[in-house]
Every structure is written in C-alpha cells, then in structure tokens.
Amino acid sequence: MIRKIFCLALLPLLLATPSQSSNAWFDSQWTGSGAPDVHYVPTPTEVVAEMLRLADVGESDMVYDLGSGDGRIVITAAKERGAKGVGIDIDPVRVREGKQNAAEAGVSDRVTFLQQDLFTADFSDATVVTLYLLPDLNLRLRPKLFEQVKPGTRVVSHAFHMGDWTPDEETSIGRYNVFFWIVPANVSGEWEWRLPGDNAQSYRLQLVQDFQKVKGVLRHDSGLRPADRIDLKGDRLELTFEKGEGPRAEALLFEGRVDGDVIEGTVHRVGEERTPWRAERVPGTKMAIDEG
Ligand SMILES: C[S@@+](CC[C@H](N)C(=O)[O-])C[C@H]1O[C@@H](n2cnc3c(N)ncnc32)[C@H](O)[C@@H]1O
Known part of the structure; x- marks a missing residue:
C-alpha cells in the first residue's frame, strides 16, 4: 500500500x-x-x-x-x-x-x-x-x-x-x-431572432459561457426571463424557457446547431409542432472561451 x-x-x-x-x-x-x-x-x-x-x-x-x-x-x-x-x-x-x-x-x-x-x-x-x-x-x-x-x-x-x-x-x-x-461551441454573447406568427417580435438572448456550462437570459415582450435549462454538447444547443405566468405558463423549447455566428434549428411548445428557428450573434459580443 x-x-x-x-x-x-x-x-x-x-x-x-x-x-x-x-x-x-x-x-x-x-x-x-x-x-x-x-x-x-x-x-x-x-x-x-x-x-x-x-x-x-x-x-x-x-x-x-x-x-x-x-x-x-x-x-x-x-x-x-x-x-x-x-x-x-x-x-x-x-x-x-x-x-x-x-x-x-x-x-x-x-x-x-x-x-x-x-x-x-x-x-x-x-x-x-x-x-x-x-x-x-x-x-x-x-x-x-x-x-x-x-x-x-x-x-x-x-x-x-x-x-x-x-x-x-x-x-x-x-x-x-x-x-x-x-469541446463546446462558443455560444457566448448576444443572439437575436424573430419568430413567424409572433407579431414579428424580436427575441434577444444573452449567453455567458464557462466552457460547456452556459447561463442565459432572454429579453422578449419587454420582459427578462432567465433560461430554465441550457444544454450545450459540442455544437448542439438546447434552451428551455417558461413563457407566461400561472396556469397559462408554457415551456418554449429551442434546439439548434451552432455554426460560427449562426444557430439553426427548431422551436416548439410542448406537444406542438416544431417550427424553424434561426438566431444570429450580435457582432462584437462574442468572448473567448479560453484566453490562455
Ligand atoms: C508520457 S508519454 C505518453 C506516450 C503515449 N501518448 C502513451 O500514452 O502511451 C509522453 C510523450 O510525449 C512526448 N513529448 C514530450 N514533449 C513533447 C512535445 N513538446 N511535442 C511532442 N511530443 C512531446 C515524449 O517524447 C513522450 O513520448
């Protein structure tokens, strides 16, 4: 021993x-x-x-x-x-x-x-x-x-x-x-998108990254909402947000593939059909994952 x-x-x-x-x-x-x-x-x-x-x-x-x-x-x-x-x-x-x-x-x-x-x-x-x-x-x-x-x-x-x-x-x-x-994709910074049939309102998501661990806040309908779940595996990103309050609350699920400054995938509410989702990173908001 x-x-x-x-x-x-x-x-x-x-x-x-x-x-x-x-x-x-x-x-x-x-x-x-x-x-x-x-x-x-x-x-x-x-x-x-x-x-x-x-x-x-x-x-x-x-x-x-x-x-x-x-x-x-x-x-x-x-x-x-x-x-x-x-x-x-x-x-x-x-x-x-x-x-x-x-x-x-x-x-x-x-x-x-x-x-x-x-x-x-x-x-x-x-x-x-x-x-x-x-x-x-x-x-x-x-x-x-x-x-x-x-x-x-x-x-x-x-x-x-x-x-x-x-x-x-x-x-x-x-x-x-x-x-x-x-190795996680770099998802840090601010991301923007609009969803069809949502009065073309804009969503703005701010992501802070510590290697594969990510935290985020979504700005939509002039309100702020922290992400309930963010899962990043390589270039696959999944986000869940609770939308609305009380009995009308519903989860919004985003799933996409990160490719540089673009995320492409789908969004859906539980039990509903998926619709396309495309987010773009706001230029100048990306941070290095590891500066050495
Ligand atoms: C601990 S051994 C591991 C060998 C092999 N990877 C294994 O697991 O069986 C480390 C090896 O790294 C090589 N090495 C050390 N410094 C290096 C460097 N700067 N660039 C490339 N190889 C290096 C050594 O010659 C040695 O063969």
Whole structure:
C-alpha cells in the first residue's frame, strides 16, 4: 500500500521534464534540438482501451495522440476500432518506433507518425485528441485546443486534468484515472431572432459561457426571463424557457446547431409542432472561451 502511494506521488516527477542525467533521456538517443516537455512513459494497454471506449472511437474518427510515444493509442484505435490516426512526438526515436509498430500491426495505411512539437503542430482535423502529458502541459495546450479543433471534438486524458474545464466524464481503471471532455461551441454573447406568427417580435438572448456550462437570459415582450435549462454538447444547443405566468405558463423549447455566428434549428411548445428557428450573434459580443 505504502509503495503504491509512493509510486503515485512520484508519477508527475517521473514524467517531468528530463534532466540531462536521467537514463531515459540518454536511452532515447535524442538528437533533435527541441527537448521533450515530458518523459516517455507508456499508457498501460487496459487504460488505452478505456480511453478509446470513453471517446467512443469508431471508423469515422481521426484520432490524434499528442506526444504519441510508441504509437500504441493510435495503433489500437486503427486496429481495433477502424479509425484513422496521427501520432505526434518530438522525439525521433519514438516516431521511428511508432512507424515500426504500426507496420507490425498492419495499420500503416491508416496511421501516420510525425516528428513535431505538439505545441506548434496542426491537429485541426482531429475528431478525437488523446493525451498523457502533465497537468501544466494540458493547461498550456488548452487554448490551442479551443483555437484549432471543431466543436464536438472529444478529448481524453490519461491521469491529468484540464484545470477549471471540468470533465464531462471521468473513470478509473485500477489506480489510473481517465478524463473525458467534449469541446463546446462558443455560444457566448448576444443572439437575436424573430419568430413567424409572433407579431414579428424580436427575441434577444444573452449567453455567458464557462466552457460547456452556459447561463442565459432572454429579453422578449419587454420582459427578462432567465433560461430554465441550457444544454450545450459540442455544437448542439438546447434552451428551455417558461413563457407566461400561472396556469397559462408554457415551456418554449429551442434546439439548434451552432455554426460560427449562426444557430439553426427548431422551436416548439410542448406537444406542438416544431417550427424553424434561426438566431444570429450580435457582432462584437462574442468572448473567448479560453484566453490562455
Ligand atoms: C508520457 S508519454 C505518453 C506516450 C503515449 N501518448 C502513451 O500514452 O502511451 C509522453 C510523450 O510525449 C512526448 N513529448 C514530450 N514533449 C513533447 C512535445 N513538446 N511535442 C511532442 N511530443 C512531446 C515524449 O517524447 C513522450 O513520448
């Protein structure tokens, strides 16, 4: 037990920036100019399986492992789940190892390894990003994630958090923790729309966003009404407002897909037909999700 606690406490140190005297450093026969920000330590096979399960990786996915080591995560994603993958590692020895392992696993046609610094790499076509870095590296990477990937991209991290971006799910396999997030669309700011057959009255919605958590107030009929429920999952937004008072109260449900400064979807009252809904963001009201 004591040994287990000792090992867990030492994990960040073991992963931390290598010193010139460490064996792992010399073992990697490093010849490049950019030094790794974290040592190579492989994710155990059962944790790889859990990461891919949590992200629900499938044939249509493009999985990027940032700091890919021997390539096991993207190779398993390709071999067992039919995905495509890119492994990015700064260490050329690891990149060579990844390529060789992919060839042995028969997935070289679906998996690529690139020797790059993950902080300057382009991973904008990822649908899934996997990480086993360090807490401060996850935080450094976070604004870049929001900058680069599409809303709805899934992010899985072995062992380490993303600061105040709370995970959508977390699990553990024995003593190993796995965290899962869905990158939310940026819905912050003010949105305007009119509904047909509503005397063409305008609605104005103000949304404040803390990663995937959103609060909002609707201005309509010259009154203000806080949203009863706002649910943001990737680029899917759902809003519920109670309209009217007392026994005449009725819920108005908006559902739509966020695409830049436009939301398109439907609106309906419970038990009634859906009608189209299109909202536009008021220019200049959008705020960055993560300024870094
Ligand atoms: C803890 S290992 C994880 C390996 C693999 N993702 C896994 O889970 O088995 C971290 C890897 O990140 C690589 N690395 C460290 N700093 C990096 C950087 N700035 N850019 C790209 N790779 C980096 C290291 O060479 C190492 O292979």
